[in-house]
Amino acid sequence: MRRAEVITVSDRSAAGVREDASGPVAVGLLRDAGWSCGDARIVADGVDSVEGALRAALADGAQLIVTTGGTGLSPRDQTPEGTARVIQREVPGIAEALRREGAGEKPAIMLTRGRAGVTGSALIVNLPGKPAAVASGVPLVLSVAAHILDQLAGGDH
Secondary structure (H helix, E strand, C coil), rough: CCCEEEEECHHHCCCCCCCCCCHHHHHHHHHHHCEEECCCCECCCCCHHHHHHHHHHCCCCEEEEEEEEECCCCCCCCCHHHHHCCCCEEEEHHHHHHHHHHCCHHHHHHHHHCEEEEECEEEEECCCCCHHHHHHHHHHHHHHHHHHHHHHHCCCC
């Protein structure tokens, strides 16, 4: 069974001020799709906290890491920058498809700066923090995740 991890990036959720609404959505969708996935890990916004959480998930053996939150334009939204420190190769088509698909429902999705990329044998994808964006984004990620992981393991195209 392939292993996924969800990381919710939110100052308020990390401080216990607001319940994490998006992480459980991602976890549920991943589990329903047959992935092994623990509960969402919650970290504060910031480049260092995102980088640290991603590196910890990789060390724990995650093959697919989905982050939620921290992809917007506010000063504390630094998930893409933390992700850039970890990924070895970007896969821009995933982030582009996520924005394109979501823009029909909510034009503000065009403001998300989420990234997608691979490192070692893992795929990392940033999703916005809204539960609806996660609900539509995870299935799109899952539509290519197994193929990407097979390629990273040396499989054919």
